Amino acid sequence: xxxxxxxxxxxxxxxxxxxxxxxxxxxxxxxxxxxxxxxxxxxxxxxxxxxxxxxxxxxxxxxxxxxxxxxxxxxxxxxxxxxxxxxxxxxxxxxxxxxxxxxxxxxxxxxxxxxxxxxxxxxxxxxxxxxxxxxxxxxxxxxxxxxxxxxxxxxxxxxxxxxxxxxxxxxxxxxxxxxxxxxxxxxxxxxxxxxxxxxxxxxxxxxxxxxxxxxxxxxxxxxxxxxxxxxxxxxxxxxxxxxxxxxxxxxxxxxxxxxxxxxxxxxxxxxxxxxxxxxxxxxxxxxxxxxxxxxxxxxxxxxxxxxxxxxxx
Amino acid sequence: xxxxxxxxxxxxxxxxxxxxxxxxxxxxxxxxxxxxxxxxxxxxxxxxxxxxxxxxxxxxxxxxxxxxxxxxxxxxxxxxxxxxxxxxxxxxxxxxxxxxxxxxxxxxxxxxxxxxxxxxxxxxxxxxxxxxxxxxxxxxxxxxxxxxxxxxxxxxxxxxxxxxxxxxxxxxxxxxxxxxxxxxxxxxxxxxxxxxxxxxxxxxxxxxxxxxxxxxxxxxxxxxxxxxxxxxxxxxxxxxxxxxxxxxxxxxxxxxxxxxxxxxxxxxxxxxxxxxxxxxxxxxxxxxxxxxxxxxxxxxxxxxxxxxxxxxxxxxxxxxxxxxxxxxxxxxxxxxxxxxxxxxxxxxxxxxxxxxxxxxxxxxxxxxxxxxxxxxxxxxxxxxxxxxxxxxxxxxxxxxxxxxxxxxxxxxxxxxxxxxxxxxxxxxxxxxxxxxxxxxxxxxxxxxxxxxxxxxxxxxxxxxxxxxxxxxxxxxxxxxxxxxxxxxxxxxxxxxxxxxxxxxxxxxxxxxxxxxxxxxxxxxxxxxxxxxxxxxxxxxxxxxxxxxxxxxxxxxxxxxxxxxxxxxxxxxxxxxxxx
Numbered sequence: 001x002x003x004x005x006x007x008x009x010x011x012x013x014x015x016x017x018x019x020x021x022x023x024x025x026x027x028x029x030x031x032x033x034x035x036x037x038x039x040x041x042x043x044x045x046x047x048x049x050x051x052x053x054x055x056x057x058x059x060x061x062x063x064x065x066x067x068x069x070x071x072x073x074x075x076x077x078x079x080x081x082x083x084x085x086x087x088x089x090x091x092x093x094x095x096x097x098x099x100x101x102x103x104x105x106x107x108x109x110x111x112x113x114x115x116x117x118x119x120x121x122x123x124x125x126x127x128x129x130x131x132x133x134x135x136x137x138x139x140x141x142x143x144x145x146x147x148x149x150x151x152x153x154x155x156x157x158x159x160x161x162x163x164x165x166x167x168x169x170x171x172x173x174x175x176x177x178x179x180x181x182x183x184x185x186x187x188x189x190x191x192x193x194x195x196x197x198x199x200x201x202x203x204x205x206x207x208x209x210x211x212x213x214x215x216x217x218x219x220x221x222x223x224x225x226x227x228x229x230x231x232x233x234x235x236x237x238x239x240x241x242x243x244x245x246x247x248x249x250x251x252x253x254x255x256x257x258x259x260x261x262x263x264x265x266x267x268x269x270x271x272x273x274x275x276x277x278x279x280x281x282x283x284x285x286x287x288x289x290x291x292x293x294x295x296x297x298x299x300x301x302x303x304x305x306x307x308x309x310x311x312x313x
Numbered sequence: 314x315x316x317x318x319x320x321x322x323x324x325x326x327x328x329x330x331x332x333x334x335x336x337x338x339x340x341x342x343x344x345x346x347x348x349x350x351x352x353x354x355x356x357x358x359x360x361x362x363x364x365x366x367x368x369x370x371x372x373x374x375x376x377x378x379x380x381x382x383x384x385x386x387x388x389x390x391x392x393x394x395x396x397x398x399x400x401x402x403x404x405x406x407x408x409x410x411x412x413x414x415x416x417x418x419x420x421x422x423x424x425x426x427x428x429x430x431x432x433x434x435x436x437x438x439x440x441x442x443x444x445x446x447x448x449x450x451x452x453x454x455x456x457x458x459x460x461x462x463x464x465x466x467x468x469x470x471x472x473x474x475x476x477x478x479x480x481x482x483x484x485x486x487x488x489x490x491x492x493x494x495x496x497x498x499x500x501x502x503x504x505x506x507x508x509x510x511x512x513x514x515x516x517x518x519x520x521x522x523x524x525x526x527x528x529x530x531x532x533x534x535x536x537x538x539x540x541x542x543x544x545x546x547x548x549x550x551x552x553x554x555x556x557x558x559x560x561x562x563x564x565x566x567x568x569x570x571x572x573x574x575x576x577x578x579x580x581x582x583x584x585x586x587x588x589x590x591x592x593x594x595x596x597x598x599x600x601x602x603x604x605x606x607x608x609x610x611x612x613x614x615x616x617x618x619x620x621x622x623x624x625x626x627x628x629x630x631x632x633x634x635x636x637x638x639x640x641x642x643x644x645x646x647x648x649x650x651x652x653x654x655x656x657x658x659x660x661x662x663x664x665x666x667x668x669x670x671x672x673x674x675x676x677x678x679x680x681x682x683x684x685x686x687x688x689x690x691x692x693x694x695x696x697x698x699x700x701x702x703x704x705x706x707x708x709x710x711x712x713x714x715x716x717x718x719x720x721x722x723x724x725x726x727x728x729x730x731x732x733x734x735x736x737x738x739x740x741x742x743x744x745x746x747x748x749x750x751x752x753x754x755x756x757x758x759x760x761x762x763x764x765x766x767x768x769x770x771x772x773x774x775x776x777x778x779x780x781x782x783x784x785x786x787x788x789x790x791x792x793x794x795x796x797x798x799x800x801x802x803x804x805x806x807x808x809x810x811x812x813x814x815x816x817x818x819x820x821x822x823x824x825x826x827x828x829x830x831x832x833x834x835x836x837x838x839x840x841x842x843x844x845x846x847x848x849x850x851x852x853x854x855x856x857x858x859x860x861x862x863x864x865x866x867x868x869x870x871x872x873x874x875x876x877x878x879x880x881x882x883x884x885x886x887x888x889x890x891x892x
Contacts, residue, residue, distance in 0.1 A: 008773040021702045025773070028700065032693035039664060039689055043682055046667040047674060050603070055828070057671035059605040061859045065665075069612050072661045073654060080650035083700050088643060090702025095639065144475040145569060147634060147709060151775025154706040158635050160570065161474060162563035165636050178784065182709035182777040184468045185475060187395050190780035 005029040013177055013198075014153035014169040016134070020090035021154045028083060094155060097168040101134040108139065108146030108159040109291050111188040112231030113179065119212035124229050125194040127179070130204035134170045143291040147183035150196060158183055171198040186289065187244060188234065223308025226301055235290070238312055245290065246283050249312045257284040271306050325515060326870040327850045329863055332824035336837035339742065343842040354439035355842065359446055360425030361740065364733075366449065367417045368809075374408035375805065377401050382764075382798040385791045388783050395781040399466035402779060406469030407487065411494055412453060414725055415583065418590035419536075420445070420501050422732045423529050425740060427505060429833035429840065430523045432514025432849035437507035445500035448493055455490030459483045468779060470580070471547075473561035473572045477554050485554055492547045495540045498586070502536030505529055514832070515869070516851035523831060523855040524613050528593025531617040535582045535589070535624065543579035546572070570635055577628035585624040587721060589617055591728030592659055595681055598731045599663050600856045601829040602678035603670030607856045609662035616655035623652040633704050642701065649699035656692055660685060675827070676750030680731035683758050687723025691716060694769065709779075712772025715765045723761060730754075730808075737812070738822030742839040745819065749811040756804035763797025828862070831855055835866050 003026045012018040104127060105116040115123045129135045139148050141159035149156040153169035171177070181192035199207060216222070227233065227248075235245035246256070252271070257263045259282045264270060273280055275297065278290035297305070340357050344350070350358055384391045384398055393401070424442065428435050436442050459465055465483040467476040476484050509522075509530050522530075549560050550572070559565025561572035592613070600607050607613065629637060629645030663685060672678070694716040698704050707713060737745055771790040776783060783791065825834040832855065836845050847868035853860055 008770050010774050021706050024700055025697070025703050025706075028693070028697045028703070032690075032696070036686075036689055036693065039660065040686060042664050043667070043685060046664070046670070047672055047682070050667065050670050050672045052604070052671045052673040057604060059603070059671050059858055060669050061606055061857075062608060062665075062669065063606055064609045064612065068665070069609055069658070069662075073658055076657050077650075077654055080653060080696060083696060084647055084650050087646060087700030087702045087704075091633075091642075091646075091705065094702060094705060144478060145472060149709070149775070149777065151706070154702075156634050156705050156708060160563075160636050162568075163636060178775070180775065180777045184399075184472070184779040186466070187399065189399075190395070190777075190782040193784075 003030075004033070010151045012152070012154075013173060013175070014155075014171055016170045017094055017168070018152075018154040020086070020093060024083065024086045024090060027086070031079060094167070097136045097166065098134040098170075101136040101168055102130060103136045103138060104129070106137050106139055106148065106159075107142055108148065108181065108185075108192075109142035109231070110144070110186055110289065111181070111192040111234055113148075113181075113192070113194040114229065114231065115194075117208060117212070119208060121208055121211040122229050123211070124231050127194060127196045128204060128207055129171060129196060129198055130201045131171055131174055131198050133201065134168055136166055136168045139165045139167070142296065144185050145183045146181050146185050146192065149180045149182040150177055151180070152177040156182060171196070174198050174200060191234075219304045219307045220311055222301075223304035223306070226297070226305050227308060230293075230297070232305075245286055248309050251312070252306075252310045258282065259284045259286075268306055271309060272302055275302055275305065325850055327867045328870040329866050330835075330845070330847050330849075330868045331866050332835055332837045334823055334837075336839070336841065338841060339837065339839040340842045341742070341839050352443070354435070354443050356424050356428050356435050356439065356442060357740070357840065357844075359442050360421055360423070362446055363416060363421040363424060363449070366446075366453075367413055367421050370408050370412040370453070371417075372805075372809075374405050374413060375802065377405040377408075379798055379802050381405060382795040384781070385783070386795050388785060388788060396466065398781045399779070400464045403466050403468050404460075404464070407456070407491070409721075410469055410583070410587075411491055412449075412456075414587040414721055415494075415498055416449060416501075417587075417729050418594065418725065418732065419505070419529055419532055419586075420449070420497075422594070422729070422736060423505065423590060424501075426736060426833055427526065427529055428508060428512065429739075429836060429844050430526055430831060430855075431508065431512055431517060432832055432845065432851065433508060433512035434843045434845075436504045437511055438504050441500050441504055445497040445504070448497040448500070452490045452492075452494030452497065455493060456487050459486030459490065462486055470576060471550065472576075473550065473553070473567070473569045474563060476550065477562045485551055488547045488550055492544050492551075495544045495547075498536045499540045502533035502540075505533040506537065509533075514849040514851055517832075520610075521851055521854050522614070523593075524596035524607065524610070524617075525590075525593035527614040528589050528591075528596070528617050531621040532586055532589045534618075535586050535621050539579045539582040539586070539625070542575065543583075546575040546579065549575070570632070570637060573632050573635055574628070574637070577631045578625075581628040581631065582621075582624045584717075584720070585620055587725050589620060591684070591725045592617060594728045594732035594735070595663060595684060597829075597831060598677045598681050598735050599666055600858065601735070601827045601831070602675060602681070603667050603672045604828070604858045605666055605670035605856075606854075606858055607662070608665040608668070609658075610854070610856070613659055613662050616658050619655040620652060623648060623655070627652055630699055630704070633701060634708050646699055646701045646704075650696065653692065653696055653699070660689055660692070675734075676745070676747060676754055677731045677735040679751060679754045680727050680734065683754065684724060684727040684731065687719050687727060687758075687761065691719030691723050694719065707772060709777055710772035711768040711776045711778055714778050715768035715772060718765050718768075723765075727757075730757075733812075735827070736833075737815070738826050739833060739836075739838050739840070741816060741819075742822050743815045743819030744822050744826065745815045746811040749807060753804045753807040753811075756800055756807070760797050760800030760802075760804055764794050764801060765797070767791075767793045767797075830858055830860075830862070830865050832865070 005026055012022060107114045113125050115127050139159040141161045146159040148159055155167040155169050157165045157167045175198055177196045179194035235243050237243045237247040238249055240247050240249040251266055254266050256266055276294045277292055279288045282288050340355055381402055384393050463483040465487050509526055552558050553560045559567040561567040561569055596607055596613055627645055627649045629641050630649045633642055698707055767790040771787045776787045822838045824838050850867045850869055853864055
C-alpha cells in the first residue's frame with residue numbers, strides 16, 4: 001500500500017490472484033527506476049564533465065575491465081533470476097484453481113460473452129459471482145480467438161476455438177468489475193466488454209434461483225429471450241435502426257437484394273438457413289461476419305426466434 | 314610508422330593516402346540519369362534507393378499513426394469508422410515492421426557503409442544486391458494490390474482463424490507480399506555474410522572489425538536462418554485460405570496456437586533483426602564523438618552474437634496467455650531473462666566508453682543519448698513483460714504497445730537517426746543544419762515520451778490494445794498521447810526539411826568532418842565510385858583514438874590483384890611518408 005507505482009494499477013479486488021502480481025510489478029518498477037536514474041545520471045554527468053575542450057583533446061586508452069564486465073553481468077543475472085522465480089510462483093498460483101471453486105462456463109463469440117451457470121441460468125455479458133468464494137471461469141470460443149481479461153483481478157486467458165481454457169479469481173467485495181476482450185477479433189472487438197457482478201453469497205443464491213431452470217413462456221417470449229442471450233442485437237437491431245446486419249424489424253416477408261445480385265423474400269426457410277449457415281445468402285451491403293449457429297441452437301429454439309422476428313413488424 | 318603484417322607474416326608496402334577534400338569524381342557524378350540509377354550495382358546507390366524507399370514507407374505509416382491517434386482523441390467515433398481504424402492500425406504495424414524497421418538499417422545504411430568499413434569496392438554479390446532491392450519493391454506492390462482488394466484488418470500478426478475468416482483476398486495478397494519481401498531480407502543477409510568473410514581489406518582481422526560490422530553480421534545470420542520460417546508459415550496460411558486445407562483453422566481441423574508458434578519463431582528473432590543493427594551504429598557514433606576507444610570491444614561484439622543465438626529460443630514469451638503448454642511457458646520465461654543480460658551489458662559498456670572521453674554533443678551523439686535513455690526503459694519494461702505473473706496482467710494491453718515502441722522507435726529509430734546524421738556528410742557530401750538537427754532531436758525526445766509514457770500507465774490500468782472504442786477513464790491518457798504524436802510528427806517534418814535543403818544549399822562536407830578513425834571516413838565525401846582509389850591497409854583497430862590519424866590512411870603502395878588475401882609474397886617494407 002502506498003507504493004510509488006500504485007497509480008499505475010487498477011484496484012486490487014481479488015487479492016488471492018492479484019497480490020503476487022502487484023508485488024512483483026512494484027519490485028521491478030522500483031529496481032528499474034533506481035537503475036535508470038543511475039544510468040541517466042552517469043550519462044549527464046559524463047557529458048558535462050568530459051565535454052570536449054579542444055579538437056586536440058587526448059583521451060586515455062581504456063579497452064576493457066573484466067572485473068566490471070563480470071560484475072555487471074552477474075548482478076543483473078541474479079536480479080532477473082529473482083524476478084523469474086517470483087513471476088513463476090505467482091503464475092503457478094494463477095494456474096492452480098482451488099478445489100472448492102464455483103464453476104461458470106463462458107463462451108466468447110463475435111462480439112459477446114455468453115455465460116452459463118450450473119442450474120441452467122444464462123446471461124449475456126454479465127457474469128454473476130458470489131463474494132468470498134473462488135470462481136473458475138471455463139472459457140471457450142465459438143469462432144475466432146478472444147481473450148478474457150479482468151484488470152481488477154489480474155487474470156487473463158485466451159478463449160481458443162476447439163479448446164477449453166480457464167481463469168480463476170476470488171472477489172472480496174461486492175460490486176462490479178469490467179471484462180475486456182484482449183485478442184483482436186474484428187469490427188466490434190473494442191465493444192466486446194462484459195461485467196462481473198459480485199453478490200453477497202446469499203444474494204447470489206437468490207439470483208441464481210430466480211434465473212435458473214431454462215427458458216419459459218410462450219414461443220415468442222422464449223424467442224425474444226434467446227435473441228437477447230445470444231447477442232443477436234450486437235448487429236441486428238429490433239427497432240429498425242441501422243447496424244452491422246439487417247434489422248429484425250419488418251424483416252419477415254421483406255424483399256431482400258443479395259450480394260450476388262439475386263433477390264428473395266425473407267421467409268422461415270431463409271431465416272433458418274441464415275441462422276445455421278449465415279454465409280450462404282448474404283444481404284447486399286453487409287459482410288459475412290456472423291458465426292454459424294449449427295450445433296448451438298436447437299430446432300425448437302430456431303423456431304422460437306423466427307416466431308419472435310415475425311412479431312417485429 | 315610500421316608496415317602492415319598479417320599473421321602469415323606477409324609484408325606489405327604501404328603509403329599514406331590522405332583523402333582529397335575536393336574530389337572531382339564521386340559515385341554521384343560517375344553514373345548519371347534515372348536508368349543508370351535503376352540498373353546500378355553500386356552498393357552506395359542501392360543503399361540510397363533503399364533509404365528513399367524506407368523513408369517513403371516511414372512517412373506513410375507515420376501518417377497512419379497520426380490518423381490513429383487522432384481517432385483515439387474521443388472514445389467512440391472521432392472521424393473514422395471502426396473497420397477503417399482496424400485496417401489502419403494493421404497497415405501501420407505491417408508497414409513499419411516489414412517495410413521500415415527490417416530493411417532500414419541493414420539495407421539502407423548498412424549497404425552504404427558495410428563495404429566501406431571493410432575497405433572493399435562493393436558487396437560480394439552486387440547484382441544480388443540490386444535484385445534484393447527490386448524484390449522489396451515487388452513485395453510493396455503486392456501490399457498495395459491488397460489494399461485495392463478490400464485491404465486487411467487482421468493486425469500485423471495475421472492470427473488465425475481470424476485471418477482465414479475475414480476478407481481473405483486482401484489477406485492473401487499482403488501475406489504473399491510479405492513472403493516475397495522475406496527473400497529480399499534473406500539475400501541481403503547472405504550478401505553481407507559473404508562480404509564480411511571474403512572482402513576484408515588487408516589487415517582487418519576479426520578483432521579489428523568495426524562493431525557495426527559485428528552487429529550486421531549477427532543480424533544477417535538471423536535474417537538467413539529465421540526468415541525462411543516466416544515464408545513457410547505464410548505459405549501454409551495461404552494454402553489454408555486458397556486451397557481450404559486445414560492447418561491452423563480449428564473449423565478445418567487445424568490448430569490456431571500452432572500458427573502463433575510458427576509466426577513468433579520468425580517474428581521474435583525479427584525483433585533482433587530490427588534492433589541489433591542499431592547497436593552497431595551506437596558503437597560507431599559514441600566512440601567518434603567521445604574520441605575514445607570503445608569500452609569492452611569483445612563484450613559488445615559477442616553479446617550481439619549471444620542475442621542472435623538466444624533470440625531464437627524465446628518466441629514463446631508472446632504466448633503466455635495463448636494456451637501453450639505450461640512447461641513451454643516456464644522455459645520461455647526463463648530464457649527471456651537470459652536474452653536481457655547481453656543487452657544490459659552493451660548499455661553499460663557504452664556508458665563506460667564515455668568515461669574520460671572528449672565528448673562533443675553533435676546531433677548524432679544527441680540521438681545516442683536519447684537512444685540510451687529510451688532503450689533502457691524499453692529493456693526494463695521488457696523484463697517486466699518477461700515475468701510470468703505480471704505478463705498475464707499486461708499482455709495485449711497498451712503497456713505492450715508502449716514497450717515495443719520504446720524498443721523499436723526509441724531504440725532502432727533513434728539509432729537510425731544517429732547513423733543517418735553521422736553518415737549524411739559521407740553519403741551526400743553536404744553538411745546538415747546542426748541547429749535544426751538539435752532542435753528536432755529535442756522535440757522528438759519530448760514528443761516520444763509524451764506519446765508513449767502515458768501508454769504504460771493506461772496499459773497497466775487495463776486498457777487493451779487494438780481498441781477503437783474505450784472506456785472514459787482512459788481518455789486523458791489517450792489525449793496526452795495524441796498531442797505527443799503531433800509533436801513527433803512535426804519534428805520529423807523539420808528533419809525532412811533540413812536534410813532535403815542540405816542537398817541543395819548545404820555547406821560542403823570535408824572528407825572526415827568528425828575526425829573519426831573509421832575506415833569509411835578515410836575516403837572522400839562523397840566517396841569515389843569504387844570507394845577508395847587504392848587498396849586500404851589496416852594496422853589499427855577502428856577505435857584507436859589514441860593513435861594519430863596518419864596511421865588510419867594507409868593503402869597498398871604497389872597495386873596488385875585483389876585485396877591482398879592469400880598473398881604470400883615477401884615485400885621489403887618501405888616506409889613511405891607523405892601523401
